[in-house]
Amino acid sequence: MAEAGAHLTSTAVGEQPSIFEVLAQESLMEAVKPALRHAVKVLAESNPSRFAFLWRHFDELYLLLDLVLQNHFLSHCAASFSENFYGLKRMPAGRGLPVGLGLRGTSHWRSLVLLCLVPYLRAKLEGTLARQRDEEDFSIRLSQSRIQRLYRAAVAAYPYVSSAWQVVVFCQRLLFVFGVSRTHDPLLWLARVRLARLTAKDVRDMELRSSGTGNPAQGSPLRRAWWLLSQAARGVAVSLSTSLSLGVFFLQFLEWWYSSDNQGAVKALTSLPAPPPPPLHLCRQGGGDGRPGPDPRSCPLCHRTRSNAAVLSTSGFVFCYRCIYTYVKANRRCPLSGFPSEPQHLIKIYSPES
Structure with a gap:
């Protein structure tokens, strides 16, 4: 000392x-x-x-x-x-x-x-x-x-x-x-x-x-x-x-x-691993009983067709912007992968029609 x-x-x-x-x-x-x-x-x-x-x-x-x-x-x-x-x-x-x-x-x-x-x-x-x-x-x-x-x-x-x-x-x-x-x-x-x-x-x-x-x-x-x-x-x-x-x-x-x-170098060295797919992605093709699977365009949080789509960069999953913003602001993590996330990790997705 x-x-x-x-x-x-x-x-x-x-x-x-x-x-x-x-x-x-x-x-x-x-x-x-x-x-x-x-x-x-x-x-x-x-x-x-x-x-x-x-x-x-x-x-x-x-x-x-x-x-x-x-x-x-x-x-x-x-x-x-x-x-x-x-x-x-x-x-x-x-x-x-x-x-x-x-x-x-x-x-x-x-x-x-x-x-x-x-x-x-x-x-x-x-x-x-x-x-x-x-x-x-x-x-x-x-x-x-x-x-x-x-x-x-x-x-x-x-x-x-x-x-x-x-x-x-x-x-x-x-x-x-x-x-x-x-x-x-x-x-x-x-x-x-x-x-x-x-x-x-x-x-x-x-x-x-x-x-x-x-x-x-x-x-x-x-x-x-x-x-x-x-x-x-x-x-x-x-x-x-x-x-x-x-x-x-x-x-x-x-x-x-x-x-x-x-x-730049740090992000390359500490990049997050690819998250495992959520269960809803595993049954997109429909179940064995003939019922159709979930709509791939639906939001995993509200289960409705995505509105104002946004991707969470820490996990790569797509949600309604309002749904994921409210969730991340309250819980500080991805709802599907559990990775720590902040509101600034949200990226809005613009379709060609918009």
């Missing part, structure tokens, strides 16, 4: 890091989530019946994982995982120096919420915005209540709010570079903390904290249960941090590999 050698270059207590260090630690966590998302997607595509729920609830599972990891590092290192990896710590934003390594209760919980909950809400809002754009592009008008219309208007205003936020972040970082501001990110200012480099004393304090945790053998059952839960969470966090520390280069390589410039 980088904090082990922090004292070799940092002698002043509370020394402010450079802009390159704070941006590097931000890019580390930004590389972790896309890599994990791709790994979950590969699992879901290889075995939809067993791992599809991981893909459907990826944001919530990642939030839980992030909460455990960040809470461990904030409690023991007074920093997030990426900040600790780069030899940084969080300290109160006041001018005075802290007594020791650690964050007070209010600063700890503010930091945890802003580190985990804000990115989760932003990701969910951006996903909703993408679905709203799909509805606008394909002129889908589903019935909406007044609350849903207000929500739609709020989502439509999100791009302007996001642009304004990016301007605020840029100005904050510019002030940080010129030494006017002590924080490079408005979220740190909201948490009322700032970043500083770790010192040799901080490293010794972290080692003492790790070795000084005992088992409360004497205590109430509730206290023992809470201790066991904390130890389990700490074990998970330590394992995750060790794995992530060893795989930082690999994660950043994955981020580059699956960037937009390499998507």
Whole structure:
């Protein structure tokens, strides 16, 4: 870990890091989530019946994982995982120096919420915005209540709010570079903390904290249960941090590999297998009792002749556009093959007569 050698270059207590260090630690966590998302997607595509729920609830599972990891590092290192990896710590934003390594209760919980909950809400809002754009592009008008219309208007205003936020972040970082501001990110200012480099004393304090945790053998059952839960969470966090520390280069390589410039090669390597034909295709020629089979022009969902036909690119099956759009939006998978699917995987089919 980088904090082990922090004292070799940092002698002043509370020394402010450079802009390159704070941006590097931000890019580390930004590389972790896309890599994990791709790994979950590969699992879901290889075995939809067993791992599809991981893909459907990826944001919530990642939030839980992030909460455990960040809470461990904030409690023991007074920093997030990426900040600790780069030899940084969080300290109160006041001018005075802290007594020791650690964050007070209010600063700890503010930091945890802003580190985990804000990115989760932003990701969910951006996903909703993408679905709203799909509805606008394909002129889908589903019935909406007044609350849903207000929500739609709020989502439509999100791009302007996001642009304004990016301007605020840029100005904050510019002030940080010129030494006017002590924080490079408005979220740190909201948490009322700032970043500083770790010192040799901080490293010794972290080692003492790790070795000084005992088992409360004497205590109430509730206290023992809470201790066991904390130890389990700490074990998970330590394992995750060790794995992530060893795989930082690999994660950043994955981020580059699956960037937009390499998507052509990636799609060729990770193309989905051909799905098995559904039962309705097996009896198109009619049953042994002389009854005619299903109409090949019918929609597998509504069982009527297809209207405004569309193909789901993840499986290749054709449906009514409205039927498959509504189903995929609600279930995030193909109704026949079970492959994970999104509304943007729909392709409209135009007949020569149209």
